[in-house]
Amino acid sequence: AQPQEGEIIGGKEVVPHSRPYMAYLKIKVKDRSGSKPSSCGGFLIRPDAVLSAAHCVLKVTVILGAHNINVQEWSQQRIHVTDWVIHPNYSSASLQNDIALLKLRSRARINENVTFISIPRSNEHVRVGTRCRVAGWGDTSVYGSTTDVMMEVDLKVQNETLCQQEFHDYQRLSMICVGDQNSGKSTYEGDSGGPLVCNKKAHGIVSYGPSGRLLPLVFTRVSYFVPWIRQQLRRFALQELPASPSSQ
Structure with a gap:
């Protein structure tokens, strides 16, 4: 049987803004003609941190609070990524350890359309x-x-x-x-x-x-990666507050 069209595959449209932790990752991928945008998903785990897959991470802008990503919705927050870390044992061949943590330039404004999970x-x-x-x-x-x-x-x-x-x-x-x-x-x-x-x-x-x-x-x-995630979040915090002990 052919898969259904019109869905994620075989799914349904979500109620707008009912998944406020979702992040849309707009990625610039270099090709022969210059740069071609691609995309991935991610999710907010702290006001200034997004988790995603390692194979997604190149030059990224994170869009939070989006439902329709081709419309400038009032709910959207576009935040540049200032730092990211890909798991050191990530393999692009086998896709083992396919995880990356992205640090946002500014903290997301938490509201009904944007929150962490x-x-x-x-x-x-x-x-x-x-x-x-x-x-x-x-x-x-x-x-x-x-x-x-x-x-x-x-x-x-x-x-x-x-x-x-x-x-x-x-x-x-x-x-x-x-x-x-x-x-x-x-x-x-x-x-x-x-x-x-x-x-x-x-x-x-x-x-x-x-x-x-x-x-x-x-x-x-x-x-499985929680200890690594916590370690990277502490590192991100220390970049901002070198004299302060980590609260994580």
Whole structure:
């Protein structure tokens, strides 16, 4: 069966501004003709910090409070990224350790359209069968159909064996296996870096999927990287306040 068009793939448009932690990453990608904008997702975990996927990070502007990213909505906050850190063991070949933390030039103004989302405790696991949500502005079909508005899809956490059989480089500790087989629902190009939200926490980061098929999907397991995230947040804080002890 062909995947449905018009959705994230197989999802629905979100109620505008109902996912106020979402960040749209506008990325300048160099090509032969100059520079070509691309995009990813991300999510606010502190007023001045966004989590995303390592493979997304180049020259980035973060747009918060967006629903339609092709309209200058009054709710949008556009903030440049002043610093970022990609996990030191990130591999662009295997997409292991696909996580990056971005430091915003100025703190986001927290309101009903822009707020942060909780992340799990270190090594806190989400159970197989848990139904989670993923939102983003990525392609809405394998044929390259696009969307201006944020879309969302429900996906289940799957047994690790499914991804271990599919992907040679799948790592149980640092990745989550996700997807509903034969459902026609999936994330796709442009959704990378967005959060897998389970029980109101960002447990995963959209990373990669199989070539030529929609499922299963691999997400970076946020809980595995919590010590690293905390360490980088302390480093960001020390850049601003060299004489002050970190509050993290």
